[in-house]
Structures are given as C-alpha cells and as structure tokens.
Amino acid sequence: MRVGVTLPTFRDDAAALDSARRAEALGLDGVFVFDHLWPMGRRDRPALSAFPVLGAVAAVTTRICFGPLVARIGLVPDDVLVAELASLETMAPGRLIAGMGTGDRLSAPENEAYGVPPGPADERRLALAGCARRVLGLGVPVWVGGGSVATTELAVDLGPGAAVNLWEGQSSAVAALTARCEVTWGGPVAGDVPEIAEQLAEVAGAGATWAVCGWPESLEAVAEVAAMMRGAPAGGAPGAER
Numbered sequence: 001m002r003v004g005v006t007l008p009t010f011r012d013d014a015a016a017l018d019s020a021r022r023a024e025a026l027g028l029d030g031v032f033v034f035d036h037l038w039p040m041g042r043r044d045r046p047a048l049s050a051f052p053v054l055g056a057v058a059a060v061t062t063r064i065c066f067g068p069l070v071a072r073i074g075l076v077p078d079d080v081l082v083a084e085l086a087s088l089e090t091m092a093p094g095r096l097i098a099g100m101g102t103g104d105r106l107s108a109p110e111n112e113a114y115g116v117p118p119g120p121a122d123e124r125r126l127a128l129a130g131c132a133r134r135v136l137g138l139g140v141p142v143w144v145g146g147g148s149v150a151t152t153e154l155a156v157d158l159g160p161g162a163a164v165n166l167w168e169g170q171s172s173a174v175a176a177l178t179a180r181c182e183v184t185w186g187g188p189v190a191g192d193v194p195e196i197a198e199q200l201a202e203v204a205g206a207g208a209t210w211a212v213c214g215w216p217e218s219l220e221a222v223a224e225v226a227a228m229m230r231g232a233p234a235g236g237a238p239g240a241e242r
Contacts, residue, residue, distance in 0.1 A: 001204040003226035004030030004212045005219065006069060006186070009053055010039045012046040019219070020057045024064040026223035030097065031057060032069035032186075032212050037110040051084050058092040066092070069186060069212060070099035070145040070165065073128045074111060074118050082134050089140050098135045099165060101145025102128050121148070129154050136161045143184055156181045163209065171206040178207030188214035189222065197225045204229065 005023055007016040020031045035050040050068050057066045067088075071081060081100075089096045102124040103111065111118045118124060128151075132142045136158065143165040144155035155164040163182035166173055177183045185208040189196045196216075203211050216222050 002029035002210045006032050006215050008215045009048040024061045030065035035068045035071045065095050067097035068099050070101035072103045073124050078131050096140050098140050099143040171202045174206035174208050184210035186212035193221050
C-alpha cells in the first residue's frame with residue numbers, strides 16, 4: 001500500500017509547498033489537496049484554491065504523485081475541470097491522480113456562497129462520469145470520492161484506472177469493495193509511530209492500495225511508517241510509476 005498526505009491549505013500562506021517538498025524528501029508517495037472554498041463548516045477560516053496549489057506542487061517537486069482530493073463537480077464547468085486536470089498532467093506527466101467527486105449537502109453552502117448552487121445529485125453523477133472517462137482517456141488514474149451507493153457504483157462501472165476513495169471509511173467497507181474495484185482510503189491518523197502503523201496496517205490488510213493521511217502532527221512519523229510498510233529505510237525515494 002502506498003502512503004500519502006493531504007497538504008495544509010486551510011491557511012493564508014504557502015506552507016503547503018514546503019510541506020510537499022518535505023514529503024517528497026521523506027519518501028512519501030503522494031500529496032493531495034482538498035477542493036474546498038473554506039474548511040468544512042468554517043467559513044471564517046482561509047483556504048487556498050486547489051488548482052493553483054497543485055500547479056505549484058508540480059513545479060517544486062520531481063517525483064511524488066499529487067492531485068485534488070477531490071475536485072468537486074459543478075464548481076467550474078466540466079470542460080474547464082477536464083482542462084485543468086489535463087494541464088497538470090502536461091506539467092508533470094505520470095504523477096497526477098485525479099480525485100473527483102460530486103459534493104454533498106455539507107459542501108453545498110460553499111457552492112451557494114459563490115453563486116454556483118449544486119444541481120441534482122443524479123445530474124452531478126452523470127457529469128462526474130463524463131469527466132472521469134475523459135480524464136481516464138488521457139491515461140490519468142481517477143479516484144471517485146465514495147459516499148452514496150450510486151456514486152460507488154459509478155466508480156465500479158468506470159473500470160480499470162478508476163478507484164473508489166473512502167474518506168474515513170471503515171476497514172470492513174474497504175474490504176467489501178476490493179473484489180469489485182480498486183479502493184483507496186483517506187482520513188486522519190493520530191499518535192506515535194506504532195499507533196499510526198497499527199491504523200495503516202488495518203487499512204492495508206483490508207486491501208486498500210493507497211492511504212492518504214490527513215495532514216499529520218508529524219510528517220516524519222507517517223514517513224517512517226510508510227517506509228516500514230514497504231521494507232525500505234525512512235527517507236527513501238520510491239518511484240512515481242502508476
């Protein structure tokens with residue numbers, strides 16, 4: 001199982017870029033950025049825009065995979081979203097992972113505040129399927145943000161190159177899906193190295209191919225666990241092959 005982290009973008013400085021460099025130097029496999037206009041439920045707090053950050057990450061790193069987790073359908077027109085992802089792939093070939101999702105009632109206030117209210121769920125899923133197929137056609141892997149049964153089925157139907165991403169999913173939910181499609185996991189981890197190792201070992205044992213840890217208290221601890229899981233010294237540099 002490969003291991004990545006989300007970057008600290010709910011702030012008003014460029015710490016995310018130094019964090020991406022550190023994650024790469026420590027041998028982690030990927031860095032990911034939330035596509036939110038503010039932290040969930042916290043309109044009073046800042047949030048850096050996902051795609052400018054990802055473009056900068058592409059420029060300041062050389063190996064590590066990166067992508068949105070997840071780019072939300074409907075914030076921009078479908079053609080614009082596909083073009084943004086295609087541009088990132090052009091800038092850093094072979095490193096982009098296109099996380100994509102439909103959004104939900106918790107993220108809807110962000111859309112409405114910016115004058116782009118979300119459409120009906122079935123329309124968003126149809127748009128997601130179309131965008132995902134176009135991005136897969138570029139040779140870029142797609143992670144579909146899991147949630148509803150219908151969205152999960154969409155990810156299964158997309159076939160090779162697509163995965164379901166379960167944010168804070170139980171290991172039993174991961175295991176239940178792995179026979180049908182690739183499954184990646186995301187969520188917070190806490191504690192010291194043994195505690196993080198226990199959390200990630202459970203996810204790996206359930207069959208997840210990736211674990212994306214919410215920005216941790218200690219990046220070094222997550223990197224040490226990742227190195228242990230692949231049997232390599234901490235600070236190694238695994239390849240970025242898909």
